[in-house]
Amino acid sequence: MARMHTRKRGKSGSTRMALIERPSWIQSDDEIKEEILKFKKEGLSNSMIGIKLRDQYTVPGVRPVLHQKMAKILEENGIKDDIPEDLAFLLKRYKNVSKHLLLNSKDISNKRGSQLIMSKILRLMRYYKRTGRLSADWSLKRAL
Known part of the structure; x- marks a missing residue:
């Protein structure tokens, strides 16, 4: 896909791991949700939370593991950003x-x-x- 204000192509990106079944090393759903809420209360953005979960807790992605978007998890717990x-x-x-x-x-x-x-x-x-x-x-x- 082309970039918005140039004639050049966009940067290439990495591909996510295809999850057919849940990896054995991943924690339970409740523990991951608790970590998400803890990081959000510390003031991290959603993208930084995803990076921290990927690097420190070996969660390849919130949506493939929990079958929910991170914004929906935060909204269910009463934490919602004013501006996207x-x-x-x-x-x-x-x-x-x-x-x-x-x-x-x-x-x-x-x-x-x-x-x-x-x-x-x-x-x-x-x-x-x-x-x-x-x-x-x-x-x-x-x-x-």
């Missing part, structure tokens, strides 16, 4: 670039980069409002 993770990271990136542009106003390439980041933010925002993950009255001004 990918949109939050794009907002953080836009803030950093705009802070850089205040100090370096002639940096044209970063000015273009901030425009591309904003277009991605607006596209994701429309998608999340349409699917119901963001409320219809959610505005970008509050987030920035």
Whole structure:
């Protein structure tokens, strides 16, 4: 698949382990769910929780093992993010670039980069409002 704002192809990625049956070394479902909740209460993002589970607890993936997405597990336990993770990271990136542009106003390439980041933010925002993950009255001004 091509990247969004260039004519080049995307980066290649690794393939996940195909799970036909549950590996013997994996802990019970309840222990994995407890670890997920513990990490989330420590303030880790969902992607960082997945990386920690993969590297320290040898869980190849939450969804293939528990047959549920991590966001659904967190939602069942009353922990839900206000803004989806990918949109939050794009907002953080836009803030950093705009802070850089205040100090370096002639940096044209970063000015273009901030425009591309904003277009991605607006596209994701429309998608999340349409699917119901963001409320219809959610505005970008509050987030920035």
